Amino acid sequence: MAKTKFAFDDLTQISSRSELRAALALSRLSLSLPQAQTLSAHAKTLTPGLQPLRLGIVHTYTSDLLDPWLDLAASLEGLEIATYHAPYGLALQEAREGSELLAHQPDVTLLLLRREDIHPDLQRPITGLPPADQQALSGEFVDRLLAIVGQFRAHKIGQLVVSLLPSLTGPGLGIYDAQAERSESAWWASTKTLVGTRIRETLNATVYLDLDEILQQVGRRSFFDQRYWYSARFPFAADAARELARRVVSVGVLGKTPKAKVIVLDADNTLWGGVIGEDGMNGIGLGPDYPGSAFVDFQKRLLEYQQRGFILALCSKNNAADLDQVLREHPHQVLKDEHFAARRVNWVPKPDNLISLAEELNLGLDSFIFVDDSDHECAAVRHRLPQVEVIQTPSRPVDVPTCLDHVARLEVLTLTAEDLAKTEMYAQERRRREFSEQLEQGGSGAGDYLAKLEMKMRIGLDPAEHLARLSQLTQKTNQFNLTTRRYDEHQMQGFIDSDDWVVADFSLADTFGDSGIVGLALFRKLEAKRAELDTFLMSCRVIGREAESAFMHSLLRLLADQGIEEIVADYKPTAKNELVKNFLPQQGFRLGDDGRYRMQLAETPPKPESAFPIQVDMPIVA
Amino acid sequence: MSTFSKLQQTIAATLKVPATKITETTRDEELAAWDSLGHVNLMMALEQTFDVMLDVEDFPKLNSVPAILAYLQAQGVSA
Numbered sequence: 001m002a003k004t005k006f007a008f009d010d011l012t013q014i015s016s017r018s019e020l021r022a023a024l025a026l027s028r029l030s031l032s033l034p035q036a037q038t039l040s041a042h043a044k045t046l047t048p049g050l051q052p053l054r055l056g057i058v059h060t061y062t063s064d065l066l067d068p069w070l071d072l073a074a075s076l077e078g079l080e081i082a083t084y085h086a087p088y089g090l091a092l093q094e095a096r097e098g099s100e101l102l103a104h105q106p107d108v109t110l111l112l113l114r115r116e117d118i119h120p121d122l123q124r125p126i127t128g129l130p131p132a133d134q135q136a137l138s139g140e141f142v143d144r145l146l147a148i149v150g151q152f153r154a155h156k157i158g159q160l161v162v163s164l165l166p167s168l169t170g171p172g173l174g175i176y177d178a179q180a181e182r183s184e185s186a187w188w189a190s191t192k193t194l195v196g197t198r199i200r201e202t203l204n205a206t207v208y209l210d211l212d213e214i215l216q217q218v219g220r221r222s223f224f225d226q227r228y229w230y231s232a233r234f235p236f237a238a239d240a241a242r243e244l245a246r247r248v249v250s251v252g253v254l255g256k257t258p259k260a261k262v263i264v265l266d267a268d269n270t271l272w273g274g275v276i277g278e279d280g281m282n283g284i285g286l287g288p289d290y291p292g293s294a295f296v297d298f299q300k301r302l303l304e305y306q307q308r309g310f311i312l313a314l315c316s317k318n319n320a321a322d323l324d325q326v327l328r329e330h331p332h333q334v335l336k337d338e339h340f341a342a343r344r345v346n347w348v349p350k351p352d353n354l355i356s357l358a359e360e361l362n363l364g365l366d367s368f369i370f371v372d373d374s375d376h377e378c379a380a381v382r383h384r385l386p387q388v389e390v391i392q393t394p395s396r397p398v399d400v401p402t403c404l405d406h407v408a409r410l411e412v413l414t415l416t417a418e419d420l421a422k423t424e425m426y427a428q429e430r431r432r433r434e435f436s437e438q439l440e441q442g443g444s445g446a447g448d449y450l451a452k453l454e455m456k457m458r459i460g461l462d463p464a465e466h467l468a469r470l471s472q473l474t475q476k477t478n479q480f481n482l483t484t485r486r487y488d489e490h491q492m493q494g495f496i497d498s499d500d501w502v503v504a505d506f507s508l509a510d511t512f513g514d515s516g517i518v519g520l521a522l523f524r525k526l527e528a529k530r531a532e533l534d535t536f537l538m539s540c541r542v543i544g545r546e547a548e549s550a551f552m553h554s555l556l557r558l559l560a561d562q563g564i565e566e567i568v569a570d571y572k573p574t575a576k577n578e579l580v581k582n583f584l585p586q587q588g589f590r591l592g593d594d595g596r597y598r599m600q601l602a603e604t605p606p607k608p609e610s611a612f613p614i615q616v617d618m619p620i621v622a
Numbered sequence: 623m624s625t626f627s628k629l630q631q632t633i634a635a636t637l638k639v640p641a642t643k644i645t646e647t648t649r650d651e652e653l654a655a656w657d658s659l660g661h662v663n664l665m666m667a668l669e670q671t672f673d674v675m676l677d678v679e680d681f682p683k684l685n686s687v688p689a690i691l692a693y694l695q696a697q698g699v700s701a
Contacts, residue, residue: 033670035670238670
């Protein structure tokens with residue numbers, strides 16, 4: 001059973017960082033500054049050793065006092081933070097070549113701004129303006145903010161995090177404000193929506209960190225400390241500083257650790273209270289009354305993680321029939337069979353089940369988050385599969401619904417259409433597998449199966465509209481990836497805009513559905529009619545359908561038409577991309593003495609579309 | 623633990639200096655780390671360690687170990 005009550009001294013006895021983070025979240029302890037320092041010193045001594053995280057802060061109020069809290073948040077995540085604080089003020093000179101901020105080479109740059117820095121009219125009450133003027137001010141405010149943020153975004157300063165300090169006081173019109181025509185809170189809510197939309201639509205690798213959300217979490221009295229604000233221009237009380245630091249460091253964590261993709265869930269005492277095999281359908285805790293009410297909420301929360309793009313899988317020691325019955329028949333069960341991309345319901349040791357789930361889903365174990373209430377199972381997985389992040393389900397049901405909230409790797413900074421449709425895609429994949437098995441039983445071969453899928457490939461060239469997805473593919477794809485080069489959205493935009501680069505992606509549709517964007521190739525044109533294949537990757541979800549070859553040869557035909565005569569390519573081995581070791585020779589590339597692969601397009605003409613069981617749709621290039 | 627020992631540890635942890643450098647007579651100008659930023663940090667640490675609420679008017683006066691000890695005593699703090 002997971003411990004539920006922690007005194008500060010218990011925390012320094014914990015010897016794993018993930019347990020320490022969970023214990024801190026669960027304990028609701030307020031930490032004093034000396035305690036924070038003691039705890040970060042402890043977290044730094046744990047294994048594995050610390051990785052660097054470089055942070056730049058541009059601030060129009062005091063930011064140095066965040067340092068001990070940033071240090072704590074980073075140590076808890078296994079990071080050694082190095083922070084550069086720009087000179088006090090709206091330091092636009094930092095958004096220039098040669099600035100100290102750029103020289104610091106931050107992984108994350110945080111803008112700590114106040115609304116009144118952006119627009120001087122905000123120094124006077126917003127409630128003094130009639131609605132039309134309020135709306136105009138909103139537009140001007142957002143334009144100015146975006147112009148400032150855009151200046152920073154134009155440089156290589158890592159992930160950009162934009163924040164605006166909430167008002168120190170409640171809304172201008174007090175209790176009446178919520179219904180007033182000139183309401184301050186309504187003005188701010190609509191302005192903030194505009195900020196979020198504009199950042200999403202126009203800026204890459206930029207996230208709006210909503211401090212109002214932290215204020216709601218800790219409460220206004222615990223968020224601000226007026227004494228430090230008025231005497232030292234530092235607004236945050238300890239709880240707010242700690243939570244802000246945690247969120248900023250989470251952004252860094254997302255760039256530094258393998259992407260989480262799957263939440264693997266135990267069933268008994270995780271999805272419901274009690275044990276189905278012993279307590280039966282009517283005995284388990286799942287429904288409107290305590291403790292079942294907490295588990296219903298946890299299941300709803302899990303559906304929200306699905307909306308963030310994580311897939312759910314089951315791994316439980318139960319009789320499969322018992323578990324099926326809950327999924328199918330329990331009136332309060334929220335998660336049904338179709339919500340799980342894969343499941344292992346058996347009596348096999350859980351580490352073995354996780355290994356086989358990874359194989360089935362074609363995903364690395366380091367993309368797994370494992371949730372289980374049992375001390376034994378958690379310890380077994382931590383021991384045998386240290387790359388899996390383990391979260392122990394809290395033993396008090398009231399703590400269960402929020403038990404994943406503190407997990408940095410379950411945050412997302414962008415959402416693509418593919419993320420939202422991911423579970424549906426895995427369900428399609430399961431139907432394809434069943435279809436293929438049916439054909440096999442009927443005596444048909446693999447070729448027959450592919451032909452019956454009626455596949456159509458849609459290739460996009462310089463597809464700026466897929467920017468977020470393309471960057472995400474370079475970040476997430478480990479197995480079918482020739483060079484494993486990671487690019488952020490900012491870099492990807494550069495390739496799309498450049499005439500020297502060919503950026504191509506594809507999606508694949510068949511009788512079961514559409515895969516969304518699953519493949520990416522980046523070619524860089526060199527002098528003398530040569531081109532270099534910088535990146536060639538494909539999501540594992542479409543492996544085994546000849547899509548990779550159809551894509552490659554379509555692009556080779558395109559390059560040949562553009563007058564390219566030689567392609568140079570590389571296979572850069574990693575711990576994970578063994579799968580593509582022979583891909584280049586299979587496509588007709590020859591290995592040279594220098595270890596690079598080459599193809600002369602005149603000698604080895606690309607294969608025609610008809611060579612593959614896929615109809616290809618490619619834009620015509622003038 | 624005496625109030626002084628507790629204060630000594632708090633200052634050492636907050637300003638990241640060895641505890642031995644802090645005596646019953648130490649003043650801010652003797653420690654490079656006790657600058658204006660360190661001072662604000664120290665004020666926060668004092669509040670949280672000794673469970674007192676400092677007045678902002680008192681911040682500038684609490685610039686030495688004897689001044690802080692006297693203040694804590696006046697607040698009825700005993701270790």
